[in-house]
Amino acid sequence: MINLKGKKVLVYGLGISGQSASKLLHEKGACVSIYDDEGRFSNVFCYQKNPLMNEYDLIVVSPGIKVIGNQLISHFIMNRTPLISELDLGFMFTKGVVVGITGTNGKTTVTSLTGEIFKRAGKKTFVCGNIGLPISSAALKTDKASFSICEVSNFQLELSRYFNANLATILNLAPDHIDRHGSFEEYVATKKKILTGKRNQKVVLNFDDELVKNLLINKKVTFFSKKTLNKGVFIKNNAIYHNKTKIISLNDLTLFGEKNLENVLASVAIAVRYRIKPNIIREAIINFKAPRHRLEYLGQVNGANVFDDSKATNISAALSAINSLGEKGLVVLFGGQNKGCNFDELFNKNINYEAVYCFGEAGKEIFDCAEKYGYSPMLFPTMKSASYYAKNNAMEGQKILLAPACASFDEFTSYTVRGEVFKEIMFGIYEKIEMSQ
Ligand code: UMA
Helix, strand or coil: CCCCCCCEEEEECCCHHHHHHHHHHHHCCCEEEEECCCCCCCCCCCECCCHHHCCCCEEEECCCCCCCCCHHHHHHHHCCCCEEEHHHHHHHCCCCEEEEEECCCCHHHHHHHHHHHHHHCCCEEEEEECCCCCHHHHHCCCCCCEEEEEECCHHHHHCCCCCCCCEEEECCCCCCCHHHHCCHHHHHHHHHCCCCCCCCCEEEEECCCHHHHCCCCCCCEEEECCCCCCCCEEEECCEEEECCEEEEEHHHCCCCCHHHHHHHHHHHHHHHHCCCCHHHHHHHHHHCCCCCCCCEEEEEECCEEEEECCCCCCHHHHHHHHHHHCCCCEEEEEECECCCCCCHHHHCCCCCCCEEEEECCCHHHHHHHHHHCCCCCEEECCHHHHHHHHHHCCCCCCEEEECCCCECCCCCCCHHHHHHHHHHHHCCHHHHHHHHC
16 A cells, blocks of 8 residues: 655546545545646646646546547656556555456446345445446445455556456457557457456456457466356356356346346356355345346337347447347447447348448448448438437337447437437437427
8 A cells, every 4th residue: 555645646537536536645645636638627726737847746547538649648657757547546545355347348237246246245345446436436435354346447457557356357358449449459458457467366257258268377267158167157957057056047037138147157256256155146146137228128119129238339249239139120229439340240240130220420330331231221310310210110029229339429428328318219208308498
């Protein structure tokens, strides 16, 4: 743990992470300055109008700030001022066990479910990180007996040097956030930082993901798999097993789809590493309610079933939603802001989509790609217009799926808002809001 008393620390970026970091630093006696490129905090007394003019002992960087090409960060690197991520700061002051969960898809579900299992086992549990509660906020509440179940994003790992979770897991790896990292290789290298290689780190990896499976040769790895393995956490006789012990029958799972099966396996693999009893794990899984906007079943419109997977912000997540639902009667809504991904994979698998609606900033690119593979897509300026069209043309037997394969920021402030608006359009509420404004 570092001594921050009297140290001059600049917090860069004042979203929820920066604010939590500032509070923690203040409580630890640091002399805190803040800076945000948007300048909207310029009235706060410790705001620095021009941080380039000052010297600092430490810079704490918020996850949303892209390191490459950032003038301020380059300046501090040149000056040899230590830079750490908010994740590092929070970790340094977290007591007890830290479980770090990363991967391209499923992080939030695994973090929530694992948290529920640990809580049910009577452990003092903090569910934190990218899921919404910054680790800096949870840190000072932890003690030796605590378990911090922390969702870790590649953004948080980018500048991280000290985060060393007692248990680390990478759930899966597929192209995502290429716009931020420059290449898939760089993205994978960033994710891999969660596996510090320290001797006592427990590691949980996905045996079914070739890239993840081969990341580490470590005796302490626990693998999880949808196939039957000799040991680890796996499926046998229509049930989830840990080695020879049956944990739960697949018939008792309440989460929907193949991807969620992987998520449950991952949470079980984490729980068994801390010797949580099978009946506790089982009860937690049965009582778990899936986080919103992840292949969430919304209901029926004109006999069509409607699903919201607004969280599917990359190709692999969208494909996994499609695989879970099956192609019969599938009407898909793709679009938003491209994160540097190539859309071919959505169309080169011969999936028999009933209709493809493309929208937003990346709409034309997706539309062209779909046409290239012989589909007859339709192009809409926004998700809202595509959703209205899907609703007005909904028919019995269809499955209308919002799985955009893109970020939401061209039209919305987050994937959550996108999902809410989709639901509101599909079920009428949004029309009322618009009309009354
Ligand atoms: N800012 C700058 N300069 C920049 C970029 C941003 O000054 O170049 C400022 C903005 O003006 C704003 C602040 O930074 O005032 C925003 O900070 P931030 O983007 O780091 O966001 P936070 O509010 O701190 O939220 C972050 C995560 N957001 C991102 O990583 C973009 C949240 O994940 C996370 O829940 C939260 O910390 C708590 O840990 C969101 C996310 O989209 C949900 N994550 C990505 C994902 O899941 O794919 C990685």
